[in-house]
Amino acid sequence: MSQRSVTTESAVVRFLLIGAAVLVLSLFLLLPLAAVFVEAFRKGWEVFLASLHDEAAASAIKVTLLAAGISVPLNTLFGVSAAWLVTKFKFRGRSLLVSLIDLPFAVSPVIAGLVWVLLFGARGWFPQTAMADTFAPAARFTAWLAQHQGFGWLFSDFAIWLADPKIIFALPGIVIATTFVTFPFVARELIPLMESQGSDQEEAAVTLGASGWHVFFRVTLANIKWGLLYGVLLCNARAMGEFGAVSVVSGHIRGETNTLPLHVEVLYNEYQFSAAFACATLLAFLALVTLGMKSVVEHFTRHTSSDHK
Amino acid sequence: MSKRRVIPGFGLSMGFTITYLSLIILIPLAALFLKAARLSGAEWWAILTTPQVIAAAKLTFGASAAAATVSTVFGLLVTWVLVRYQFPGRKFLDAMVDLPFALPTAVAGITLTAIYAPNGWIGEYLAKWGIEAAYSPLGVFIALTFIGFPFVVRTLQPVMEDFGSEYEEAAATLGAGRWTVFWRVIFPMFIPALITGFTLAFARAIGEYGSVIFISGNLPLKTEILPLLVVGQLEQFKYEAAAVIAAAMLMASFALLFLINLLQRRLNWQNH
Missing domain, CATH: 1.20.5 (Single alpha-helices involved in coiled-coils or other helix-helix interfaces)
Structure with missing residues (x-):
C-alpha cells in the first residue's frame, strides 16, 4: 500500500x-x-390541488403572509440597528447586549407564546377588557377619522380593532409571538459580518463629509447586502414556519387565526393526511428555496470578497 | 468617553435597539418570572414534583441528552467527510444539512411520524423486529436528533476548515500512525467546538415542541415532554403552573448556556 x-x-x-x-x-x-x-401526492393530483384551493387553506396562507410581512421587516430594522450599534461602537455592556440578542434561541417556542398570554390573556396583566377601557378615547377618535371620505378607509380596520382590542387568539398575538421567535436572525447574521469588515470605510466617508444616512446607504449597505438578504430569508423562513409559539396564542380558529403550520396540524389531527401533506409541501418548498438562496448568497459573497483582494 | 466618536448614529441605534429588545424580549420574559415568583417555594415544589412533571422532565432531559450525543457523533462524521473529502454530490449534501433549520417543525413532525409509524417506510421494518419507533420515547429521541444535528455540523465546520495540516504533518514526520494522529492531534483540537455543538443541540432539544408532539403520541406519563405540559396547563387556564414549569425550563437552559460559556473560556485559555 x-x-x-x-x-x-x-x-x-x-x-x-x-x-x-x-x-x-x-x-x-x-x-x-x-x-x-x-x-x-398519494391520492393524486386532484386531492392535492383541492386541498390547496380550500377556503381554510387560503385563509391560513393569508394569515401566515401577514404575520411574516409584519414581523420580518420589524426584525430586519432591529437587526441592522443592533449590528450597527454593536460593531461600530465600543461601550460598556456591549457583550451583555450581544448575549441578550441571542436569548430567544434559548427559549422554547412554547414559552415564547406563553409570555404573551401572561401579558395579554384573559387572566393576564393587560386583559382585553382593561385595554378596551384604556383605548376607548383613541377608539372614538379613530372611528371619527374613519368616517372621512378619501383617507377614512385607512383607519376603519384599526378603529374596529381598537373598540375591541383582542391580542390573544387573534392576529396581533400571532404577529408578536412570531416577532419574538424570529428576533435574533438578522442581527445574528449581520454582527459577525460587519465585525469582520471593520469600520474604516465608514470612517473615511464621514471624514470626507458624508452624512450618517448617506454613509449607511452608500457604504455599509453595499457591503452587507448579501448577508442582510440571507438573514432576512432565514428570518422569513422561520416566521412562516413557526409552530409552537403561534399555536399557544392563536386559539386555532379555523379560517381566522390558523397559520399554515397550524392548518397542517389541524388537518393531520383530523386524519386528512393527504391534505395535511399537501399544505406541508408549500412549507417544504419554502425551506428548499431558502436553502437554495443560501447557496446562491454564499457563492456571491465568495466572489465579491475575492474581487476586493 | 475620552475619544470622540467619528461614526454617527450611536444615540439612535442605541435607543431603538434597547427599546425594541425590552418590548419584545425582556419585559415579556420578566413578566413570566414575576408571575412564577408570586408562588411560594412550597407551591413551586408541589407543581414541579407531580408525577406528570417528573416523568416529562426525565423524558425531555434524557431524550435531549441522548439525541445531542448521537448528533455529536453523526455531526463529527458528516463534517469530517464534507470538509476533508471530495465526492460527487458533496455541495448538495452540504446545503441539505441546514434542512432541519429551514423545514418548519410541524412539517418535520408529521413527516417523521409518517416514516416511523408502524405502517411507515422505516417503521414497518422496525415493527417486524418488535421496535416501536413512533408513539414511544424512541420517537422523541429520533425527532430531537433530526433537529439537533445541524448545530454540531455548523459549529464544527468552520473550525475544521481553518485547521491547517501542519500539525498532522509534524506528527506523521515523528512517526505517528494515522489513527494516533487523529485521536492524539486532530480530535483534541475539535473538542471545544464539539462541546459547543452538543450544548446548542441539547438546549434546542429541551424546548423543542413542533417536531416532537406528532411522533411522541403524547401518552400521559410515558411520552409527554415538558413544553407539552406547559401548553396543557395553559389550556386549563392554570397560568401560574404553566409559568412555574416554563421558568424552571428557562433556568435550566440559561444555566446550561452559561456553563458552556465558562467551559469554552477555560478551554480557549488553555489552548493559547
Whole structure:
C-alpha cells in the first residue's frame, strides 16, 4: 500500500467514511423530504390541488403572509440597528447586549407564546377588557377619522380593532409571538459580518463629509447586502414556519387565526393526511428555496470578497 | 468617553435597539418570572414534583441528552467527510444539512411520524423486529436528533476548515500512525467546538415542541415532554403552573448556556 499523503486516509477508509456519511444524511434528511412529497401526492393530483384551493387553506396562507410581512421587516430594522450599534461602537455592556440578542434561541417556542398570554390573556396583566377601557378615547377618535371620505378607509380596520382590542387568539398575538421567535436572525447574521469588515470605510466617508444616512446607504449597505438578504430569508423562513409559539396564542380558529403550520396540524389531527401533506409541501418548498438562496448568497459573497483582494 | 466618536448614529441605534429588545424580549420574559415568583417555594415544589412533571422532565432531559450525543457523533462524521473529502454530490449534501433549520417543525413532525409509524417506510421494518419507533420515547429521541444535528455540523465546520495540516504533518514526520494522529492531534483540537455543538443541540432539544408532539403520541406519563405540559396547563387556564414549569425550563437552559460559556473560556485559555 503506497501512501501518497500523510494527511489523508487510505482509499478504503475514505470510501467507508463517505459511504457512512452519505447514508446518514440520506436516511436523516433526504428521506423525510421525499416523504413529504410522496405522502402529498398519494391520492393524486386532484386531492392535492383541492386541498390547496380550500377556503381554510387560503385563509391560513393569508394569515401566515401577514404575520411574516409584519414581523420580518420589524426584525430586519432591529437587526441592522443592533449590528450597527454593536460593531461600530465600543461601550460598556456591549457583550451583555450581544448575549441578550441571542436569548430567544434559548427559549422554547412554547414559552415564547406563553409570555404573551401572561401579558395579554384573559387572566393576564393587560386583559382585553382593561385595554378596551384604556383605548376607548383613541377608539372614538379613530372611528371619527374613519368616517372621512378619501383617507377614512385607512383607519376603519384599526378603529374596529381598537373598540375591541383582542391580542390573544387573534392576529396581533400571532404577529408578536412570531416577532419574538424570529428576533435574533438578522442581527445574528449581520454582527459577525460587519465585525469582520471593520469600520474604516465608514470612517473615511464621514471624514470626507458624508452624512450618517448617506454613509449607511452608500457604504455599509453595499457591503452587507448579501448577508442582510440571507438573514432576512432565514428570518422569513422561520416566521412562516413557526409552530409552537403561534399555536399557544392563536386559539386555532379555523379560517381566522390558523397559520399554515397550524392548518397542517389541524388537518393531520383530523386524519386528512393527504391534505395535511399537501399544505406541508408549500412549507417544504419554502425551506428548499431558502436553502437554495443560501447557496446562491454564499457563492456571491465568495466572489465579491475575492474581487476586493 | 475620552475619544470622540467619528461614526454617527450611536444615540439612535442605541435607543431603538434597547427599546425594541425590552418590548419584545425582556419585559415579556420578566413578566413570566414575576408571575412564577408570586408562588411560594412550597407551591413551586408541589407543581414541579407531580408525577406528570417528573416523568416529562426525565423524558425531555434524557431524550435531549441522548439525541445531542448521537448528533455529536453523526455531526463529527458528516463534517469530517464534507470538509476533508471530495465526492460527487458533496455541495448538495452540504446545503441539505441546514434542512432541519429551514423545514418548519410541524412539517418535520408529521413527516417523521409518517416514516416511523408502524405502517411507515422505516417503521414497518422496525415493527417486524418488535421496535416501536413512533408513539414511544424512541420517537422523541429520533425527532430531537433530526433537529439537533445541524448545530454540531455548523459549529464544527468552520473550525475544521481553518485547521491547517501542519500539525498532522509534524506528527506523521515523528512517526505517528494515522489513527494516533487523529485521536492524539486532530480530535483534541475539535473538542471545544464539539462541546459547543452538543450544548446548542441539547438546549434546542429541551424546548423543542413542533417536531416532537406528532411522533411522541403524547401518552400521559410515558411520552409527554415538558413544553407539552406547559401548553396543557395553559389550556386549563392554570397560568401560574404553566409559568412555574416554563421558568424552571428557562433556568435550566440559561444555566446550561452559561456553563458552556465558562467551559469554552477555560478551554480557549488553555489552548493559547
